[in-house]
Amino acid sequence: MPDAFTAFVIDDDREMRDSLGVLLERAGWQVTRFQAASAALERLAALSPDVILSDVRMPAMSGMDLLDRLQGNEDPPLVLISAHADIPMAVDAIQKGAYSFLEKPFEPRRLLTIIRHAAEQHRLRRSAQQMRTQLVALSGLDRVLLGNSPAVTQLKQDAIDLAVAKGPVLITGQTGTGKEVVARALHRLGPRSERPFVALNCATLSADRMEEQVFGVVDGQQGVFRKSDGGTLFLDEVGTISIEVQAKLLRVLETSEFQPVGSDRDVRVDVRVIAASNEDLECRVAEGRFRSDFLYRLNTFHLHLPPLTERGDDIVFLFQHFVAQLSETYEIAPPELSADDAAALLAHDWPGNVRELRHVAERRVLAARRGGGSVAAALQNDSSHDDVPATLRDAVARFERTLIGQAIRSHEGRMDAVAEALGIGRRTLNEKIVKLGLEKSDFLN
Template sequence: MSETYAAFVIDDDKEMRNSLAALLERSGWQVTRFSAAQAALDRLEIEKPDVVLSDVRMPGMSGLDLLDRLQNVDAPPLVLVSAHGDIPMAVDAIQKGAYSFLEKPFEPRRLLTIIRHAAEKHRLFISAQRMRAQLVALSGLDRVLIGGSPRVAQLKSDAVDLAMTNGPVLITGETGTGKELVARALHRLGPRSDNAFVAINCATLDPDRLEAQVFGTADGQLGAFRRADGGTLFLDEVGTAPLPVQVKLLRALETGDILPVGADDDIKTDVRIVAASNEDLDAKVADGSFRADFLFRLNAFQLHLPRLVERGDDIVMLFAHFVDLLAETYEISPPKLTADDAAALLAHDWPGNVRELRHVAERRVLAARRGDGSVAAALRNENPADDVPATLREAVARFERTLIGQAVRSHNGRMDAVAEALGIGRRTLNEKIVKLGLDKSELIQ
């Protein structure tokens, strides 16, 4: 059974409007007729047709004026029809975003073919957008890239696209912007998600022990590359890697071949590299502290995470998200956000970015438990007594949250190792994580 498509038909000429509508309806279309473009534009607020078919020259709003108003990303495609059209008008309309342009008199079969292709393309686009949104939510990107600003929307879209590639990605941004969360989301969204995500901090790599830490040993110690084989290797703070470390990593990035300490032969690995830096690597190349060829290997693709202060009203939305999440964790009703609270959030510089925002949200929630507090007070870190648990039950819960969080960070999110270190079963660990409202991806940010 063929799909049923919906169309808006706009023409101030009643005879032409009815003729076009009848042609579409005989072909199985659902048609809504309009004598003026403004009326159709108003109806678009509540109805979402698959295509808009409009005359060009009409009183009031013309078809070209309507085209200018249909520039949002999910607007239906516009097919223009005119008895007065000429080549320059058609070219101008197509350049401005019209799907197609037909000059009257037109061949009915050709019109039906054009608008059907337009509708099919639009439905595919909407389906892809819906799937993209679902992927973003499932990957955890929404936890760090909450907001509706165009910049954040573009970041989410770019991240989904890059997740499907196999090339290296360099994530840049200030401390606390969520670079590791985005790296983990790239892994979860991509075809390597069933394999390991291994994170190493380049600032802690010892050049004398690099081979063992990263490439392993012949007697069985698995290095980072082999643990990440088939998956993703995340090089955090890559700008801090000493030059000798960069040289040794470069060969592995170029060929995928590693030589474990004490081994005679190379081992082939298949690793996707994602790196992160809060430093200007181009400047480091210029001053000689970072190899240009190493940077070239790392930044086949690049994502830059904006500072929190650059995200405008998203700050308030993100803060509200953290407050709701933490209020549930501490088993209280989330405090209401006042106009003064919003003003304080927007006036702050946020040097610690998203990480600092979460800490402020937690202080606000802890103060609310006592029946007082404000965002301004939380920003000043007042009322340290709020950090004292009110009950033994809460004290135990907070201790467990701290202990489990430290273990998750220490073992880079490897939950079997976390459970073993804590001396509990994996199932018990999972139950506690759910009960305590912990988020593993945020713990290892």
């Protein structure tokens, strides 16, 4: 048996309040009665009702005032009742988010039907939210997208939704915000997770060989579309692609077909395209350097990664996370974060975003290894002696970390290929990764 529905009944008229309470209780509801809306709001978080039934005209806080206060996604639905209702009032209430509006005297059976439907929808919505939260945790997005700011929380939820969608995704954000990390998460969470993920940095392509690298050559080099068939193609810095190649990419997105260089026959592929840019592509369209139809096709779904300066207290949280991780790598106790350190972190403009923050954390840890340092000093991004490891062990650890990270990035996270490139066994590689406190995703943004 499911738990009984719960309701708040708010009315300054005691007889009406008791009458409504008895009606609901006889129908199996658990009811809490309130004379004033303000008192109900004080108990809202603690009792978390499935629905709120409130009179409109009440002293101090009216039903419409209460409606204005109930705008959160997790707030219960509000059903308003009034003996002085008119059509404009009812329309206004519904437009502002009320679940329903009833005029007194109302038919009891109709009231019970309305609030039951409201409660059922609220429970379904709440259950879906809980499942999404669990999925975020299970998927590893909490590790990839660290932080609890509203922007990052919403981003995690959006990523869950877009992972199972079929259309192209455009990820925008400043340098260092983790666009490739998010793209890989979308691939890993979606139905193509067992198929290839191919990343292409469009800015590194030579203009005269771009078509060959993208579409391949007949009876020769295989392009990235063929390599990613069945999986995901990530086009980083997509704004750097030439107008001519954009036109051909648009055709692939619309028809799933392309012609390799030197061929007059179409090749059909099944590829989901995720593109990323740190530029304003709308501006490039206005300048005539980017096709508007190509942008609209890429922008079927859009994720914007907020810069670090818009993530509030996440800056301090992320810094402490990186410091703890790097302190394990260099085998020291994590340096304490002083008030001056926190102030320095929050005052910095972070042009390099999360990537820069991690570098600052590493410089802070290295300075702490020698018994000194501060965040302010670590923010002085130069090649001073503070960046030099104090002991041979520190130097070896840092060298191994850098070398392994470069290999992970070069081989796009394929760990067997990483181990082969480093000339060590897969088991040895795993042991070093654990000892150094490394996360593969740290090197794929």
